[in-house]
Amino acid sequence: MAISRFLRPILLALSVLTAEQAVAADKVLKAVVHADLKILDPTWTTIYITNRFSYLIYDTLFSFNSKFEPQPQMVERYTVSDDKMVYTFTLRPGLTFHDGQPVTAADCVASLKRWMARIASGQNLAKFTAGLDVVDASSFRLTLKEPYGMVIESLGNPGTAFIMPERAAGLPLTEQILTSVGSGPFVMQRDQWRPGNKAIFTANRAYKPRPEKADYLSGGKIPRLDRLEWLYIPDANTTLSALMTGEIDYFEAPPLDFIRLLKDLPDVTVLNIDRLGVQGLIRPNSSQPPFNNYKARQALLYLIDQAEFMEAVVGDKSLYMEFCGAFFLCNSANETDVGSGPMRKPDIAKAKALLKEGGYNGEKMVLLQPTDRPQYAAAMTVLAAQLRKAGVNVDMQAADWSTISVRRAKKDPVEKGGWHLFITTHGGPDPTVPPTNSWFGSRCEASNAGWACDDQLEKLVDGWSRELDPARRRGLIEQVQTRAYESLPYVPFGQFFQPIAFRKKVTGVLESGVPVYWNIDKN
C-alpha cells in the first residue's frame, strides 16, 4: 500500500502527460481481431480474417439483409430476361476506388471472373455461366447456359465476390493480389500495416453509402469512425485486461469461458451479432474402412449427445443450442430437422451393431486431435470417450493444427499415415446453402479432406440449385437432408455462438453475422 502511495502520483503524472499527447480529435476505434491479418487477397484463402478485411475495403454487388435475402449494394438495378438466362446489371453512379478511379463494369467483370475461378459460390455459378461481358462503362451482362436459381444469392453470399480494380483482379490466377485498393467504406493505410501487430484503416470520405438503413450486410455502409485500428493480441487474458481498462474498445472473439465475466462488467456490452453461429462437425474419412461403409458413418449418429459435446466445447448454456439437427444450420432459411432422429438420444448398442455391420472388427481407429484448438480438442475428447464405449480401439493422435492440416489431406490407409476422424467447424451463410457448404460436397476425390462420395446426394443438391421456385426448393431441401442423414458426409455435433464484447461508449454495432465496422460510432 505504501508503495502504491509512493508510485501512484508519479505514474499518474506520466499517464496524464501521455494521454494529453495522445488526445486526438478523431474518432478512433481500437479493435482486437481474432487473427492476424496476413493475406490481403480474398480469392487466395478461405481464412475468415481476410474475408472481414475485404468487407472493410471492398464493396460488393449484392449483400444479404437480415432475412438472408440478397439486396443490391453496388448495383443500382438489374434485369432478368424472361427465359431467366440473361442478367444485366447496372452500377450505381459515382462509385470510385480509393485511388480516385471510377468503378467500371470492366472492374466488375474481372473481379467476378477471378471469384468464379476460385471461390466455391463463384465456381458453382461458373458451371452455369455461358458468358460475362461488359455492356458499357456502368453495365455488364451475365449469360447462363441454363436457368440457375442461385445467381443473385451467389453474388451476395458473404464468401463473396468483392469488386476490385481490373488491374488487380486481372492478375494471373497463380498470383496473389498484394494491393489493397477497393471502393469500400474504409481505406487501408498500407504504410502503417505491421503484420503480426496492427492494421490501420481510415474512413473513405468519398464513399457513397446506399440510402437504406444498414441491415445485416446490406443497406447504407456509413463509416462513422475516422480511424479503425485492428490490433492483434494473441493473449486473450491481456486483451481482456485491456478492454477492462479501456485501452481497447472492441474484442472481436473473446474466449467463450470469458463471456460470463464480461457480462458482469458495467462498462462492457456483450453482443451476439451472428444468429447463425458456428456448427461443429465430425468428419469421417469416407475413403477408408470402416467409414467407406455408410453403416459405420451412421454409427456415429448414435454416439452423439449434442448437449454433452456443447458442454465440453462451450460450457455456457446461453451460448449454444441444446439440439440442432439441421445440416444447413438452425436459424437459417434452410433449417429442417428431418432425418435427425437418431442423433437425439445416444444408443451405444445400436452404434456398436452398425459399426459391426459396417465392417469394423476392432482395428485401430485414428482420431486427429489438435492441441492448439481447444474447442476441437474438447469435442474430440468427448467423441473418443463415446467411441470407446462402443468398443472402438481408439488411437487419439495429437498434433498442432498445422500438422493436422497436412495429415488430414492424406488419403492413405492409417498404417501409412492416414486417419479416420477429425473435428472442424464452419459458420456464416456459406454452410446454410447446399452448394456452398464445402464439407457437405460429396464429389468423392473432388471433395474436401474426408472425400465424401455420394452421387445421389450430389444430384439432389444440383436439382435444388436449379430450382427457381422458393416453395419447391423448401421441399427439395428436406430431400437433400434426408439423403444426407443416410450418406453422412459429416456429423453435426452442435451449434454455438461467438459473441463480441465492446465498451459501452461504442454504439451502432450491427448484428451482421460477420463483424463489420461501418455504422459503428464512438462517444
Add this chain to the structure above:
Amino acid sequence: MFGYIVRRILMTIPVMLVVAVVVFLLLHLSPGDPAAIIAGDNATDEDIQRIRVSLGFDRPLLTQFTLWIGALVQGDLGVSVFNKVSVWELIVQRMEPTLMLAATTMGFAVLIAVPVGVLAAWKAGSWIDHLIMGIAVLAFSAPVFLIGYGLVYQFARVWRILPVQGYTPMAQDFTGFWQHLVLPAITLGLVFAALLARMTRSTMMDVLNEDYIRTARAKGLAPSAVLIRHALKNAAVPIVTTIGLGIALLIGGVVVTESVFAIPGIGRLTIEAVTQRDYPVIQGVILIASFVYVLINLGIDLTYALLDPRIRY
C-alpha cells in the same frame, strides 16, 4: 586485438552455414504445411496444391535449398509466404521493441542484482543475506507469465497507473515508451536479476575470502573501497559471463513477455512464424539470432581483456 576480432567474425561464416543447413532441413522435414494454413480450414485439396505450387514447395528439397541459399549469400532472406513482406523488413520492424525490452531488462537486472549480490556477500549469514537470497529464490522460481499477469493485475487493472499492453517507440512518445516498458522489463528482469544476484554473491564471497582482501582491510581501507575496487573488480569476469549467458536466457523469456504484454517484437514474430510454418521468416530469424549470439560471445570475450589485464588476445 583487431586481428582476433576479424578472425572471430570470419569464424561466424561456417557457423552460420551449419545453422542454415540444419534449420532448413529441420523445417522442411518436420510435419506441417504453410499452404494448408494459407488456404484456410475450408479449402479443398486442389486449393492447397495450387498454393503449394505457387510458393514453390512442390519442387525437390535440393532445388528449394539451392534457391534459398543462393539468395541468402546475396543478403536476401526472402519474403514471408503469407503477407509477401520481406523477411528483412519484418525483422527490422520487430527489432526495436525487442532490443529496447532486452536493454531495459538488462539495465534493470544489473542495477538491482549486482549491488544486492554484493551486499548479500558482505553481510553473508546475516538476516539481510537470508532475506535477499530468499527473494532471489522466489523470483527465480516464479514463471514469467505469472509475474506478468500479477503485475498487470495490480498496476494496470487495480491501480490503473500503467498500460496493460502494447509498445510505443521512443521517438514517437518518450513517456509512453517508458510506461509501456516498465512492467515487461520487471517481469522479464526479475528472473535474471535473481540469477545474477546469486552469482554475484557467491563470486564475491570467494573473492572476499582471498588474502589480498584481508590485506586491504588490514591496511585500513574503507569497506566501500575494498568491496568495489578490490573485490568486485576481481569478481567481474564470472559476473560478466553470467550477464552474457543471461542475454541468451532473455531470448527465451522475451517470447513469453512479448506475448503477455502484446509487444510486437522478435519473440512474437518467431512464435507466429513457427506455428504458421512461415519457413523464410523462421529461417531468417534463426540466422540473425545465431549471428547475434556469436557477436555477444565475442563482446564478452573482449570484455574479459578489459577487466583482467592478464587476458590478452
